[in-house]
Amino acid sequence: MLVDSHCHLDFPDFDEERDQIVARAAEAGVRTMVTISTRVRRFDAIRAIAERYDNIFCSVGTHPHNAGEETDVTVEELVRLSEHPKVVAIGEAGLDYFYDKAPRDAQAQGLRRHIAAARETGLPLVIHARDADDDMAAILEDEMGKGAYPALLHCFSSGRALAMKGIELGLYVSFSGILTFKRSEELRQIAAELPVDRLLVETDAPYLAPQPWRGKRNEPAYVRHTNKVLADCHAMSEEDMAAQTTENFFRLFRKARRPEAG
Structure with a gap:
């Protein structure tokens, strides 16, 4: 079993075949997915x-682009909306x-504000970080000093220092399909250093399709390629890593229900 911990199924790229996308994911062993909010004002669609x-x-949540x-x-609005039984995270x-x-x-x-909502609800914050390692590390550490909160550095492609700071803070x-790219040797070295009980996999679909689908539309079924890398x-088997990342997911995303066996 695999989990796609981060995709965007509300994006128009999937409007014409969402049912088929979900079915292909199931055929590939991806039995749980989290579709991630980028605008609170469009939360109804998510x-x-x-x-x-x-x-x-x-x-x-609200993506930094928006x-x-x-x-x-407000924090209060995020907390209120997160009470829905299908909302398992804050962000991104x-x-x-x-x-x-x-x-x-x-x-x-x-x-x-999103950190405050994660702290209050106990739901994990999905963090987007790009070319902002120093400021991100400073904010995460400062906010952790105000009280612990669960969080995930999603689609990680930053430097080693931010990865290690994240692990230090709990x-x-x-990792997304970027991990599979030929130019991502440094990223693979960082991934190899991280404790396996803190690792998750994702697609960030429709973006960042892994090899061998790079350049095409991504979809949750392809998360298996990132899991393999x-x-x-x-130096683990694909099956063992899938089991590990799935266990990690349900430990972090505590509100998500595990699928029934079979």
Whole structure:
């Protein structure tokens, strides 16, 4: 069994064949998926998908690209929306200095609000970090000093220092198809250093399709390719890594229901 801990099934890329996408994931052994919120103001669409499929859960939050559009989202609103039984995480929120689509102060303030919601609810915060390692590490450590919160560095492609800071703070780290790219040897070296009980896999679909699908639309079924490379990093079998990342997922995403056997 595998879990795709981060995909975007509400995106228009999947509108014409969402049922088939979910069916192909099941055929590939992907029995649980989390479709991730990027805008609180579009949460209804995310929630409807999670409600439609037994094995799909969702999050609620504002992506850093959209932080400037949703400065009015409060901790209280995030907490209230997270009470829905299918909401298993807060986010994704974070810092993205590569695209800089939102003012950096709005990104940082949004991140801190999402951390507060994760702390209050006990739901894991899904963290987006790109080209912002130092500021991200500083905020995560500062906020941990105010009280512990569960969190996940999603689609990890940052430097070793941020990965190790995340582990030190008790966070989990998730790898996407980037791990399979030929140019990602340094990332694979980082993955090999991390404790196996903190690792997750994801697709970030429809983006970042792994080898051999690179350049095409990604989908949850392809998470098995990332799992294989992560297994190689730790000299484990694919089956053992799948079991480990699945166990890690349900330990972190405590509100998600395990699928029934069979």
